[in-house]
Amino acid sequence: MATSSGGGTTEESQQSVLSTLPSELPLDFLKSITDQFSQERILGTGAFGTVYKGTLPGGEIIAVKKLSENSPLPRERAFTNEVTNIMAVKHKNVVRLVGYCHEGLKKVVQNNGRYIVADIVESLLCYEYLPRGNLQSNLFEIRTKMNWDTRFNIIKGICEGIHFIHSISVVHMDLKPQNILLDDNLEPKIADFGLSRFFGQEKTRMNTQTVVGSYGYMAPEYIYRGEISTKSDIYSLGILIIETTTGEKNFCGNEPSAKRFVENVRTNWRGQRMLSEYPSLEADGLQQVTLCIEIGLQCVDIDRQKRPSIETILDKLNGRHPN
Known part of the structure; x- marks a missing residue:
């Protein structure tokens, strides 16, 4: 993360602000910081979902991964693996998971030619942002x-x-x-x-x-x-x-x-x-x-x-x- 001049935010204070982020984040918040998951915010797409650039209210950037329904592993399991296995991990060579969202909502979907109201769970993972890519x-x-x-x-x-x-x-x-x-x-x-x-x-x-x-x-x-x-x-x-x-x-x-x-x-x-x-x-x-x-x-x-x-x-x- 960049250091701003003129008494601005240092990397250390950015990390301390990030550390105040709640682990469980509401879907509306993640939508707002990614411009409703806009195309312009996409950082990359993989087998498990799409990663978006999220800008927090204070200006810090995080990476928000929206898990795909068609991933090679059931979305629930991929989500649980990440949250369970790395949420508490702190090591300089392991990416930091800073938050997650697992929120149910009702959506109108088509099923056998009819519209029905279905309960859909959105699963998202938020990581530290690493600008140099992979x-x-x-x-x-x-x-x-x-x-x-x-x-x-x-x-x-x-x-x-x-x-x-x-x-x-x-x-x-x-x-x-x-x-x-x-x-x-x-x-x-x-x-x-x-x-x-x-x-x-x-x-x-x-x-x-x-x-x-x-x-x-x-x-x-x-x-x-x-x-x-x-x-x-x-x-x-x-x-x-x-x-x-x-x-x-x-x-x-x-x-x-x-x-x-x-x-x-x-x-x-x-x-x-x-x-x-x-x-x-x-x-x-x-x-x-x-x-x-x-x-x-x-x-x-x-x-x-x-x-x-x-x-x-x-x-x-x-x-x-x-x-």
Whole structure:
């Protein structure tokens, strides 16, 4: 958030004003701060709904996500996942959920050729606003190429965020560049917990009959057997690390797995390729690039037991090399 001059609002005071916002917000209030959810206010649209730019009465900006009725997961469940799993979370690498709305209203709708009055529940989620957008657009859609130091810090920040959410027994289940938001300092924040799962203290793995996620980022054991564990996130993290390091997009077409993308990186990303992509990097930087490629490829091992833990990944990224 910007700092205004002439005795204006600082980032710290903006955050303190935001902290006074009630957790549960009325629908009319969210309509008013988004100009009735106008097209001009749209920040982005995803599988779970549309995100609008909301301007609070004091001038602060928040992001308001209006959940879609046609999302890949029932709207009620996606809403509950987000509110339950991240409302109380405070970590610099996890997006802050500042409020929500879950309000019933009566609407006149058509049903079998007749108009009827139906009870409709609107579900909305409000987040801190991050003006730099998501990692997807910054990596693949903006002409200015990110330097290596920025990419490496983003990778480390994502790993710190995953370490935290795993420590509170939450598995994200939809890690991809679109769900990594960047603040003004390009600090990454993990967003969109609509598919997340909470594990009890004694539980480390679960199964589901409903496999929902993003092609190219889902772990094979989840795609084919419905198995969910923290290692599901580690697989997705591996793809994220590889994309951020190489600047190459994981195009998997209609295939749910990233097999072709991974094999292409494994085959082609060696010494000469790294030098051509990062010609100005010195030896230390090239070692970091090599390390990130190695970690990414370990994370996407078909055998989930062979994937490293998030603790091991952080140790390696921070120069601590566990046995």
